[in-house]
Every structure is written in structure tokens, then in C-alpha cells.
Amino acid sequence: MTETRKPAYLEDFAPSSGARAPRARFDGDAPALDLNGTWRFRMLPGAPAGTDGFERPDYDDSGWEGLPVPSHWQLHGHGAPAYTNVVYPFPVDPPHVPDENPTGDHRREFDLPEDWPEGAAALRFDGVDSCFRVWLNGTELGFSTGSRLAAEFDAGHLLRPGRNVLAVRVHQWSAASYLEDQDMWWLSGIFRDVTLTALPERGIGDVAVHASYDHEDGTGTLRVDVAGSAEALVSVPELGLVDAPAGVEHAVGPVEPWTAEEPRLYDAVVAAPGERARLRVGFRTVEVSGGLLRVNGRPLLLRGVNRHEWHPDHGRAVSRETMREDVLLMKRHNVNAVRTSHYPPHPDFLDLCDELGLWVVDECDLETHGFELVGWRGNPSDDPRWREAYLDRIARTVGRDRNHPSVVLWSLGNESGTGRNLEAMAAWVREHDPSRPVHYEGDRDSSYADVYSRMYPPHDEVDAIGRREEEATDDPGADAHRRGLPFVLCEYAHAMGAGPGGLEEYQELFTRHERLQGGFVWEWIDHGIRRREPDGAEWFAYGGDFGETVHDGNFVADGLLLPDRTPGPGLHAYKKTIEPVRVVPDPAAGTVGIANTWDFRDTSGLVLRWRAEEEGVPFAEGVLDMPVLGPGADADVPLPGMPEPPGGGEAWLTVSVHLGADQPWAPAGHELAWGQARLATGRHGAAGTAGAPGPVGTAAPAAGTEGALLRLGPGVLDTGTGALLSVGGLPVGTPAVDLWRAPTDNDQARHGVSVEVPWRAAGLDRITSRRLSAGRDGDAYVVRDRLAPAGADFGMLVAYRWTAEGGRLLLDVDAEAEGEWPCPLPRFGVRMDVPSSLGGVEWFGRGPGEAYRDVDQAARVGRFASSVDGLQTPYLRPQENGNRADVRWAVLRAEDGTGLRIDGDPVFGLSARRWDTAALDAARHPHELVPDGRIHLHLDLEHHGIGSASCGPGVLPAHRLAAGRxxxxxxxxxxxPTP
Structure with a gap:
């Protein structure tokens, strides 16, 4: 029998061989060569022990394909992506990996510039998934693991004038894969930059910046440690520091401190005899004191997001332009912090956080979550054989990123249980960089962490934690230690599909309790992979769409952004929730309350505008004097006298805060915050309560039908069936009570308590109707039905009362539940259909975007216009979406100007689709939804809330919809007609 052989390093606990010690990335003037571009590539089904000589410079690779670097090979037709959240897609048998181990061989020829200096050089890989072995000109340099960590190899002794050949073998699976189970697509390849850099003699081998700030006297302390040259000098001309010795503390100042709100950076130069480097220095001090996480003496309130690196076409091979787009979107939506889940990002991202201003929790490239499914047996976190790999990962994280002032917490990793190796990592950080606290959520007692961190606790538990009264453990000493720590929600408010609900209630707790220092919404972007149908239809794939036998479906689509970086409704809601300035207009008092919720900056440079609108049409506006308020301060600003609305209609005052001048992250005029208050109720009100009901109308026989037609104002009903036939000659479907909605991801609650399960068990998706009576009742026509699902003894009695008044057909729906309903209702409203030509929508109510009762904070009262297609939110898995809240009136109109107007008494929720709820419920992707020739309207009284139960708490009691009256x-x- 022939023994199957594979390279020993694939199942080695050692993280690397031949790699240089980790160091920071810095902007030096030593020669460098960018090795990105098109490489030669071949795919092997396994990991052979031999190489067949592909590493030799004279190897003939003419039959190979081209592959861009950086990239993932699965996104270029070699194998397929696969998504799992927790489960490993291979047997849990550490450190062993499957024999079926896709392996990519890469070759890159490059010419060394003629002026390239002789001597040492470093070959740097910024990210390779998951294990790679490298040769230069036929000689092996070594191997490395740690997919999202930089690895460097000594290369100078092998470089040749002219042509050089770099060969890299990359394996999809290795022992290191057990440490990289990070709730993301399993994608392989050289996905970050490859660079060759000369290492000049007496140059800068490494640099470490220590720049602290004394908030009491406003001065800074700067020490720059330089490895490789004892003669290095440091200059910060703006601070008067010129040619000061490295490795020595220098008092400087006064200095302007770095904060995420005002990211002040100073240009510095480090000069060694053989090399000069440019640095950007931010002065700030991070500490945990008095039970709080503080920067520059002030407690932080983190309004953060978790960010995986993602692009729908390129996976984790993300360009600097895309990174900048992410940071700009965060800043423009009031986000002030990012947790780099669950690995260090591309270093360019941290440069942008330094420049534009974000607090960063820099997380190590570590997660062993799949061991939870086997009771944490064999978890590497407590296995001494993995100690070197754990320490290597944190050393490479800190070594690369320590010079970034944006990084305020080191995170040891994510969902890796607990154990001695994590404790060793924390000890290593405290020894090598005591300037930043340590974060780790997986140790519930926080015995080796400096902050207490949790994922997805419900609001009442967060409230108890805020009071430092969380549930006790068996160790009083551990309880006392933990309760003395600041609290951060490293993950909360799971942004999967519609939602998340409950954001404002969390934020209120953060404001109420100083211990609660905010948190990070999960997560920033849906990880959809762009696909196109032959007809050009574009859609985004999720788990299972590539034939994976083990996958976690659309759980990878849980972001505030859609995959193409379109902000979703949840991001708009979050922006409103975390506004840096609170605005509370009070027209009755003649004031507007302004509160500065920033931690560091005042309100100077902001503009305060007001606008009065009648049914969404402006009739007065102006600018108020914006007071200069320090952090945490508030004031009442006088309002001018408000004119009466010219038409006597419903009027609203909107007061908004804008940037007064261009900022690096947004132009002048960008809106930061807003508040609204009603000015006048106006003439709009009850539909049908403005006067006595009009006459019922006359009945006339309908030829060829049973019964007769009944005209009520503009409406025509069939008295034989009780059906509404038309309004103003427009054929429409009969409004019918609807209790069902296509369940959202949060309704389904993959990792929470599902409400969809009891809904379907109760049969709410298959309600039947039984006619009790239909006929005239005075001036009204009344239809009475009983609704109930098969097999149930509970139901709902519904009366539809039709009248006419003032040129309108009026409908009064009165329903009452009977029996014991086992669950809340998904919705209460009516559904009806109208011709497909009515594709334009205008409404006066809340908008412009989607809103539900616990995700409605971003919806302001106004007049808005869209199309039926534009009302849809294309969540990756189709579900309930697109509701517009508190609509007073809406008009659906055809291109010729004809249409249907719907008035509320006083308001209703509006959604309109070109397919019905059954189709929405059945579809797996938006492109599967096909217009069926009608527009389906939902006119709702109420919806059950959305919550966050896809991975977190469900709907709060105030937002549940119980069956009743x-x-x-x-x-x-x-x-x-339109004008």
C-alpha cells in the first residue's frame, strides 16, 4: 500500500519557518518594488509533497493561466466559495486537514531595476490564505500561516540583476485553518499586496512611535524607537523638534491631541544614515481608570460597527478606494468606531482611520468557534502545542499596527473560548504595548481583559450591567474584578435583513449609565457575491449558492450596507440613533433644545437650520444662531415666530444641524442631525369624519351577473359578493384583512428565539375566511367575515363597513380576536391589488425610506415620491420590506396622470409590490421575484416589531403586536390629474 504523503508544514503547530520578526509598515525612502499584477497560476486538487520543479527559474509555465494578485482564486473560476458561520467545513481533527486540499501554484517574473542596491531586502506578503510556501530564484525562503497578517522573508541574498522568478505555493487548508473560523466566506489565495523592499545598511529596520498626551497641561510626550540604527534622529518641525535623538522621550507642546472627532496628525521624519521615513503622529493617551475607558482623560462613547473586509466582486481583496469609501460612509452616518472583525485589516484602512478619525478595536486574526460545537474539546486556546501560534499572531498584529493613533484597544480574537494561550497573549500585549488596554469577549469573567465585553445581551441585562449589578458567578473575586471594568458591547443589534430593532433603547441605556461605553453593531456590509444571469439580471449570492454541502445560508448577509455599498434602512436608523447633536424642537415653548453628545469637540462651525412645511411643501425657512456648546453641554435656542400654514393644512417644523464648512469626510451642508415637531394639525384628519355620511347611492342591476352593483361615491361594489370592483372607474381588488408577512431574518431568528416558527405553527400563513353576512346597514354596506387558520379554534371577527363622503369611498375595518391566540400577529392591515400601470407613488407621511415600529427613527414627516419598484429594499433573501410609516395620504399614478388616492384616518402603513406575499415568502433571491401583472398594496394599521433575533434579542414588549381589537x-x- 502506498502511503499518502503531504507536506509536513501543513499540519505543523508552528506558525512559520524562515519568516522575519514582525515590524511596522512605514513610508521609507528605501527602494521598493510592487509585485502586484498578473501572475502565472495553476490549480492542483491536493497538496503534493513534491513540487515538480515549478519553483525553478527555467520552469515552463506557458500552459498556465493568468491570475491577478491580489485576488482569491475561487472568484476567478478555480473552485468555488463556501460560507460557514461556526462549523468547520472539514472534520475537527486538529492539526490534520483533508487530503482534498486545493492548492494554487503562483509564479511571477520581475526585472530588478538597474539602480537596485546590493544587500539585504525583504519580501513582504500582506495577506495569503491560508498557508503558503515561497521560493525566490529556485531557493526556498520558508512558509507562513496567519492569513490576514503580514509575513516577510529575507530575499536580498537571492536577488539577481535583471530577471528574477518568485514562486509561491498556497494551500486552502492547513493547521492554521483551525484558528481562522471567522464567520465569512472560505476564500483562498494571495489577496493582499506583495512588495519587495531594500533594507539599506544603517537604515530603519523597524520603528515604534510612543506619543502620549497630558490632558491636564495640554502637552505631549514623544519617543520614537528605531531598530537598525543607533544614530537615528527624529524631527517634528511643527512642534519645534528637529534632529532629536530616537529612543529618548521628548516633551513637546502644547499639542493638539488626536481624537476620532478631531484627528490631528503631525508630520514627523525619522532620519537614519541609510534611510529616511515619514510618519504621521497622533498624541493621545488611552487608559482604564475609575472603572471607565478613557482617552485623553475623557470617557468614550463608542458608536461603532464591526467591519469585515468585503467587496462583492473581489472578496477580501479590497482596494484603497473601497476602504476610503467605507470610512467616508461611516463618518457621514455618525459612526465613530470600528472593530476590525475578526482580524487586522489591510494597513491602508488604519491609515484612513488615523486621517479621517475613527476609534479602532484592532482584532487579532484568531477564531476557533467551531470547537464550540464539540463542547470545546481540543480547543487550541488551552492547548500548549498552539501557544507559539497564538503568540505569533498577536505579535504580528501589534508589531504592524502599533503606530496608529486610531487603535485604542487590542482585541485578542473572537469566539475562541478561553484558556492559557489567550492569557499568554494578553500578558504579551501588556509587556510590549502597555499603552492600550486589552479586549476579549470570550472570557466571561474578563480575568485577563481590561474591559468587560459581551455579545447580544438583551436590554434588561445591559441595564443591570450598567448598574454594575450583573448576574454573579461562583467566584466573588472575579465578580468584583469584572464589575470594576467598563462595559462594551463588541457585537449587538444584528443587522440581518430588515432591522435591526431596539437600537434607540440600547442607546438610551448607554446614555443613562456611564459604565456602558457603547458598542459595535454587527455588521458593516452584506458579504454577497455578485452574480449575473444570462438576461443581465444582477443578484448577490450567499451560502449554498455554490453547491456547498455544509453552509449557513444567508447568515453572511447581515450588514448595514447592501453588498454594492448602498446604505440599507438599518444604517439610516443607526445614523439617527447616534446623532452627535440632539435636536428637540418645541414650538409651543418657542425654543429648540440642542445637546452636544460628542465626547471631545464643541459645536463651533455647525449651522442650525429650520424649515416649516405644510403637507410636505415648504412655506418658511431660516437659520438659527448655533450656540457653541462643549461636549455634553446643552442649551435652548429661541425659535422665530412661526407663520400660519397658507393652506390651513398639517404643518411640521424640521430643525437640522449641518456642517458649516467642508470637512475631509463630507462637504459643507452635510446633515449631521435633525428633529421635528408638529406645528398644526390642519384640515387633514379623519377620512369620513368631516361631516355627515353621504348617501349610499343607487343600486342598478348588473347585466350577466348575480346580484347588483352598488355605487358609493366613486366606488362600485358587487352586492352579491361584497367585492369592491372599481374606484373612479379604475379596476381594483377588494381590500381584505391580512395578518401575514413574509418573515424577516429577525423573525426567523437563526440564532435567537424565532417568532416565525409559532406563526407558521399557528397557521397565520394560511388564514381562511368565512362569510358571515353582507348587506346594507342604513347608509352603509357592511360585510362580516370570520378569519381563522385550519385546525385552530381561535380566529378573528372582521367587519368591513363601506360608506361615501365628500367624493371618497370610505372603508372602516373593525376586527376583534376571539379565542386564545398563541403568538403575536405579524401585521394587521388590508391587502388589495391595482393595475400594474400605477407605478408612480407619492405620499405625505414619514419617509423617505423603509420604517417599522422599532426601526422608524430615520423616517421624518414630509412629502415624498418614488416608484413602486423604488419602494423595495432588495435584501439578499427576500422578506417583508419597504413599509412607509404613518402615511396620511398616498397617490399611485400611471404615466397618463390617472390614479388612485388613499387617505388614512389618521394614518396607515404603505407598501406596494409587483408580486404578492406568497411569492415574496417563497423566493430565495430578489431576481426570482417576477411581476405578476398587478400591483399588490398593503395598507396596514400595525406591524409586529422587527427586533434583532437573527442573532440577539427579540422584539421588545412595547413593539409586539398582540391579537385584540x-x-x-x-x-x-x-x-x-397631475398639473
Whole structure:
């Protein structure tokens, strides 16, 4: 029998061989060669022990394909992506890996510039997944693991004038894969930059910047340690520091401190005899004192997001332009912090955080979550054989990123249980960089962490933690230690599909309790992979779409951004929740309350605008005097006298805060915050309550049908069936009570408590109707039905009362639940259909975007216009979406100007689609939804809240929709022609 052989390093606990000690990336003037570009590539099904000589310079690779570097080979037609959240896609048998181990061989020829200096050089790989072995000109340099960590090899002794050949073998699976189970697509290859850099004699081998700030006297202390040259000098001309010796503390100042709100950077130069380097220095001091996480003496309130690196076409091979787009979007949506889940990002991202201003929790490239499914048996975190690999990962994280002032916490990793290796990592950090506290969520007692961190606790538990009264453990000493620490939610508010709900209630707790220092919404972007159908239809794939036998479906689509970086409704809600300035207009008092919620900056440079609108049409506006308020301060600003709305309609005052001048992250005029208050109720009100009901109308026989037609104002009903036939001659479907919605990801609750399961068990997706009666009741026509699902003894009695008044057809729906309902209702409203030509939508209510009762904070009252297609939110898995809240009136209009107007008494929720709820419920992807020739309207009284139960708490009690007494009143009329 022939023994199957594979390279020993694939199943080695050692993290690397031949790699140089980790060091920071810096902007030096030593010659460098960018080795990105098109490489020669071949795919092997396994990991052979031999190489067949592909590393030799004279190897003939003419039959190989071209592959861009950086990239993932699965996104270029070699193998397929696979997504899992927790489970390893291979047997849990550490350190062993499958024999079926896709392996990519890469070759790159490059010419060394004629002026390249002789001597040492470093070959740097910024990211290779998951294990790679490298040769230069036929000689092996070594191997390395740690996919999202930089690795360097000594290369100078092998370089030749002219042509050089670099060969790299990359394996999808290695022992290191057990440490990289990070809730993301399994993608392989050289996905970050490859660079060759000369190492001049007496140059800068490494540099470490220590720049602290004394908030009491406003001065800074600077020490720059330089490895490789004892003669290095440091200059910061702006501070008067010129040619000062490295390795020595220098008092400088006064200095302007670095904060995420005002990211002040100073240009510095480090000069060694053989090399000069440019640095950007930010002065700030991070500490945990008095039970709080503080920067420059002030407690932080983190309004953060978790960010995986992602691009829908390139995976984790993300360009600097895309990184900048992410940071700009974060800043423009009031986000002030990012946790680099669950690995250090590309170093360019941290440069942008330094420049534009974000607090960063820099997380080590570590997660062993799959061991939880086997009871944490064999978890590497407590196995001494893995100690070197754990320490190597944290050393490479800190070594690369320590010079970034944006980094305020080191995170040891994510969901890796607990154990001695994590303790050793924390000890290593404290020894080598005591200037930053340590974060780790997986140790519930926080015995080796400096902050107490949790994922997805419900609001009542967060409230108890804020009071330092969280549930006790068996160790009083551990309890006392933990309760003395600041609290951070490293993950909360799971942004999967519609939602997340509960954001404002969390933020209120953060404001109430100083111990609660904010948190990080999960997560920034949906990891959809762009696909195109032959007809050009574009969609985004998720787990299972590539034939994976083990996968976690669309759980990879849980971001505030859609994959193409379109902000989702959840991001708009989050922006409103975490506004840096609170605005509370009070027209009755003649003031607007302004509160500065920034931690460091005042409100100077901001502009305060007001605008009065009648039914969404502006009739007065102006600018208020913006007070200069320090952090945490508030004031009341006088409002001018408000004119009466010219038409006597419903009027609203909007007061908003804007940037007064261009900022690096947004232009002048960008809106930071807003608040609204009603000015006048106006003439708009009850549909059908403005006067006595009009006459019922006359009945006339309908030829060829049973019964008769009944005209009520602009409406025509069939008295034989009780059906509504038309409004103003427009054929429409009969409004019918609807209790069902296509469950959202948070309704389904893959990792929470599902409400979809009891909904379907109760049969709410298959309600049947039984007619009790239909006929005239005075001036009204009344239809009475009983709704109930098969097999159930509970139901709902519904009365539809039709009348006419003032040129409108009025509908009063009165429903009452009977029996014991086992669950809340998904919704209460009516559904009806109208011709597909009515594709334009205008409404007066809240908008412009989607809103549900616990995710409605970003929706302001106004007049808005869209199309039926534009009302949809294309979540990667189709689900309930697109509701517009508190609509007073809405008009659906055809291109010729004809249409249907719907009035609320006083308001209703509006959604309109070109497919029905059953199709929405059945579809797996948006491109599978096919228009069926009608527009399906939902006119809702209420919805059950959204919550965050896809991975977190469910809907708060205030937002649950219990079955009970429900009354919805609407008016229908032909739409007035457009001007």
C-alpha cells in the first residue's frame, strides 16, 4: 500500500519557518518594488509533497493561466466559495486537514531595476490564505500561516540583476485553518499586496512611535524607537523638534491631541544614515481608570460597527478606494468606531482611520468557534502545542499596527473560548504595548481583559450591567474584578435583513449609565457575491449558492450596507440613533433644545437650520444662531415666530444641524442631525369624519351577473359578493384583512428565539375566511367575515363597513380576536391589488425610506415620491420590506396622470409590490421575484416589531403586536390629474 504523503508544514503547530520578526509598515525612502499584477497560476486538487520543479527559474509555465494578485482564486473560476458561520467545513481533527486540499501554484517574473542596491531586502506578503510556501530564484525562503497578517522573508541574498522568478505555493487548508473560523466566506489565495523592499545598511529596520498626551497641561510626550540604527534622529518641525535623538522621550507642546472627532496628525521624519521615513503622529493617551475607558482623560462613547473586509466582486481583496469609501460612509452616518472583525485589516484602512478619525478595536486574526460545537474539546486556546501560534499572531498584529493613533484597544480574537494561550497573549500585549488596554469577549469573567465585553445581551441585562449589578458567578473575586471594568458591547443589534430593532433603547441605556461605553453593531456590509444571469439580471449570492454541502445560508448577509455599498434602512436608523447633536424642537415653548453628545469637540462651525412645511411643501425657512456648546453641554435656542400654514393644512417644523464648512469626510451642508415637531394639525384628519355620511347611492342591476352593483361615491361594489370592483372607474381588488408577512431574518431568528416558527405553527400563513353576512346597514354596506387558520379554534371577527363622503369611498375595518391566540400577529392591515400601470407613488407621511415600529427613527414627516419598484429594499433573501410609516395620504399614478388616492384616518402603513406575499415568502433571491401583472398594496394599521433575533434579542414588549381589537379607517378616491 502506498502511503499518502503531504507536506509536513501543513499540519505543523508552528506558525512559520524562515519568516522575519514582525515590524511596522512605514513610508521609507528605501527602494521598493510592487509585485502586484498578473501572475502565472495553476490549480492542483491536493497538496503534493513534491513540487515538480515549478519553483525553478527555467520552469515552463506557458500552459498556465493568468491570475491577478491580489485576488482569491475561487472568484476567478478555480473552485468555488463556501460560507460557514461556526462549523468547520472539514472534520475537527486538529492539526490534520483533508487530503482534498486545493492548492494554487503562483509564479511571477520581475526585472530588478538597474539602480537596485546590493544587500539585504525583504519580501513582504500582506495577506495569503491560508498557508503558503515561497521560493525566490529556485531557493526556498520558508512558509507562513496567519492569513490576514503580514509575513516577510529575507530575499536580498537571492536577488539577481535583471530577471528574477518568485514562486509561491498556497494551500486552502492547513493547521492554521483551525484558528481562522471567522464567520465569512472560505476564500483562498494571495489577496493582499506583495512588495519587495531594500533594507539599506544603517537604515530603519523597524520603528515604534510612543506619543502620549497630558490632558491636564495640554502637552505631549514623544519617543520614537528605531531598530537598525543607533544614530537615528527624529524631527517634528511643527512642534519645534528637529534632529532629536530616537529612543529618548521628548516633551513637546502644547499639542493638539488626536481624537476620532478631531484627528490631528503631525508630520514627523525619522532620519537614519541609510534611510529616511515619514510618519504621521497622533498624541493621545488611552487608559482604564475609575472603572471607565478613557482617552485623553475623557470617557468614550463608542458608536461603532464591526467591519469585515468585503467587496462583492473581489472578496477580501479590497482596494484603497473601497476602504476610503467605507470610512467616508461611516463618518457621514455618525459612526465613530470600528472593530476590525475578526482580524487586522489591510494597513491602508488604519491609515484612513488615523486621517479621517475613527476609534479602532484592532482584532487579532484568531477564531476557533467551531470547537464550540464539540463542547470545546481540543480547543487550541488551552492547548500548549498552539501557544507559539497564538503568540505569533498577536505579535504580528501589534508589531504592524502599533503606530496608529486610531487603535485604542487590542482585541485578542473572537469566539475562541478561553484558556492559557489567550492569557499568554494578553500578558504579551501588556509587556510590549502597555499603552492600550486589552479586549476579549470570550472570557466571561474578563480575568485577563481590561474591559468587560459581551455579545447580544438583551436590554434588561445591559441595564443591570450598567448598574454594575450583573448576574454573579461562583467566584466573588472575579465578580468584583469584572464589575470594576467598563462595559462594551463588541457585537449587538444584528443587522440581518430588515432591522435591526431596539437600537434607540440600547442607546438610551448607554446614555443613562456611564459604565456602558457603547458598542459595535454587527455588521458593516452584506458579504454577497455578485452574480449575473444570462438576461443581465444582477443578484448577490450567499451560502449554498455554490453547491456547498455544509453552509449557513444567508447568515453572511447581515450588514448595514447592501453588498454594492448602498446604505440599507438599518444604517439610516443607526445614523439617527447616534446623532452627535440632539435636536428637540418645541414650538409651543418657542425654543429648540440642542445637546452636544460628542465626547471631545464643541459645536463651533455647525449651522442650525429650520424649515416649516405644510403637507410636505415648504412655506418658511431660516437659520438659527448655533450656540457653541462643549461636549455634553446643552442649551435652548429661541425659535422665530412661526407663520400660519397658507393652506390651513398639517404643518411640521424640521430643525437640522449641518456642517458649516467642508470637512475631509463630507462637504459643507452635510446633515449631521435633525428633529421635528408638529406645528398644526390642519384640515387633514379623519377620512369620513368631516361631516355627515353621504348617501349610499343607487343600486342598478348588473347585466350577466348575480346580484347588483352598488355605487358609493366613486366606488362600485358587487352586492352579491361584497367585492369592491372599481374606484373612479379604475379596476381594483377588494381590500381584505391580512395578518401575514413574509418573515424577516429577525423573525426567523437563526440564532435567537424565532417568532416565525409559532406563526407558521399557528397557521397565520394560511388564514381562511368565512362569510358571515353582507348587506346594507342604513347608509352603509357592511360585510362580516370570520378569519381563522385550519385546525385552530381561535380566529378573528372582521367587519368591513363601506360608506361615501365628500367624493371618497370610505372603508372602516373593525376586527376583534376571539379565542386564545398563541403568538403575536405579524401585521394587521388590508391587502388589495391595482393595475400594474400605477407605478408612480407619492405620499405625505414619514419617509423617505423603509420604517417599522422599532426601526422608524430615520423616517421624518414630509412629502415624498418614488416608484413602486423604488419602494423595495432588495435584501439578499427576500422578506417583508419597504413599509412607509404613518402615511396620511398616498397617490399611485400611471404615466397618463390617472390614479388612485388613499387617505388614512389618521394614518396607515404603505407598501406596494409587483408580486404578492406568497411569492415574496417563497423566493430565495430578489431576481426570482417576477411581476405578476398587478400591483399588490398593503395598507396596514400595525406591524409586529422587527427586533434583532437573527442573532440577539427579540422584539421588545412595547413593539409586539398582540391579537385584540383592531380598527383601520381608509378613504379611496380617484387621483386628481397631475398639473
Amino acid at each position: 383592531h380598527r383601520l379607517r381608509l378613504g379611496f378616491s380617484p387621483a386628481a
